[in-house]
Amino acid sequence: MSDFETVAATENQAARRGPSGEPGTPNQVGAANKPRSLAGDAWRDLRRNPIFWISLALVVIFTLMALLPGVFTANSPNDCLLSRQHAGPSGGAIFGYDFQGCDTYSRAVYGTRASLLVGALAALGTGIIALVIGMLAGYFGRWVDAVLSRVIDVVLGIPLLLAAIVLLKRVSSDSQWARIGAVVFVLALLGWTTAARVVRSSVITAKEQDYVAAARMLGAGNSRIMWRHILPNSLAPAIVVLTIALGSFIAAEATLSFLGIGLKAPTISWGQDIDTGRIHMREAATPLIVPSAFLALTVLAFIMLGDAIRDAFDPKLR
């Protein structure tokens, strides 16, 4: 689950010696000694990268699917007839019917909403925690940094899946929103550490810049400097990390639903459908393969998108 982040983090450590963190913003890094800005350079790179376009297209398609599932399929996911159990394709149900006699394709399409919602909310929550903690640790330094960095170390040491199992077992409510909220809460609570480290290191780089000293000389207070000057400059690397994290959160949600402790019916989720499809794979394989493909494509799209953007913005990895 978080393996991708681990690789990325270790690779980056290996690849660069010196101050870590993405180069701040485009305009100051580039303007000084290069004719083109870093953002321009990155965009030129991205434009020629097929992976970027493919993953961007997939992200757009899946987002549309989450917002307007009715456009992609005419059938209702809850229109189930046991008499059609594992029946072949017919009348709009291009992938046939599953164990309960529901339209396999329609269920996969409608499952997008819960997955993307959980992923996006968890990434948002993670982003807020990471920005607050990373900003405080990076800006104030000294004992604040020492304490917060140790907190990050400890939380990073907690195995995500195991902790999520214990936390979610405690949630007894079966209501749709309570479960979605619980999964989001657990993922955000355990998943903010990588992003917080990235924010911290970029804040440390940003606060040494001349414009921060200038702002301070003009009499700006700590909160104004943090909000107006440092935050905009450390946002970009955080957003890249969060895009990748969004993909891993979707995978984590599906894993928890697969285990039976994440989202539950009536919410339609890929993890649950994969589990049901797996049990009956000998009778019919499409109810397993279709939601699996949707899940894998969504997770890959977000991870590859984040990866492509990071590669473009990080000249040292080129």
Next chain:
Amino acid sequence: MFRYILRRLLQMVLAFFGTTLIVYALTFAGQGDPIQALAGERPVTPAQRAYLTEKYNLDQTGVGGFFYRYFDYVKDLLQGNLGESLTGRSIGDILQQAWPVTVRLALIALAVAIIFGVTAGVLAGIRRASIFDNSTLVLTLLVLGIPTIVLAPLAQYFLGVKWQLFPPTAGSDPTFYALLLPGIVLGSLSLATALRLTRASVAENLRADYVRTARSKGLVKRRIVIVHVLRNSLIPVVTFLGVELGNLMSGAIITEGVFNIPGVGFNLFRGIRTEDGPLVVGIVSVLVVVYLVSNLVVDVLYAVLDPRIRYE
């Protein structure tokens, strides 16, 4: 060095108490009347109640009582006394039977990661930006991005059920052959990570001064790669694989569940399915300890192996 180990040890102790406290607080504390819960629907006599209250220190109330019982739980955990599952079996016994299977599976996964991951990583690192390098990078990205809940059932369906190359499930007392497919599925994630790490580290070391010196001495490329580059490049990989062994042992929940392998993860999987609270908590507590200890060992190993890294 000594200070680093000491700090790391303190950190682990903190993480240990932090996680066990969360586990304990969420599962045992805050439930209504534990004695009545133990007895179920049957009546409890005052004598039994007094005995149980005495035995489990239930008369201590408030925050002090909570920590009193929490330390009891930690003491039991450290002594390996994990209680019984809802079906009445001792959790210690269940784990004793399950560990060997899980360890075997983890070792197979690790072997897969080392044989394929490290070899391909070295090749990709030497021929950076070649077709081989680019295709392995895309492949590893695919493997890293596809969740296990997709990979395991699909591998089981295609390789086990449809084309019948491997036995689809393992069952009790699994053979090496039955564990091979789950081992490959479990190891594929570590394989991808090991490959990328080896590649990055080989590519970096190939540019080092000592490699240039070796080349100017006229050594053949094979010798430079094997003797000079590999030895320095494998340090991060070795440490990564060490952490991974811990991860593999605690992370095989899905793989063992899907392939019906009677290991630790499978028991946890079943415990979650049958809502067996004590079993889940017991196994999670043990796995957390395994995870923390393996992380600690590897971090210390890293500090010993790589003198270039100076810890404050």
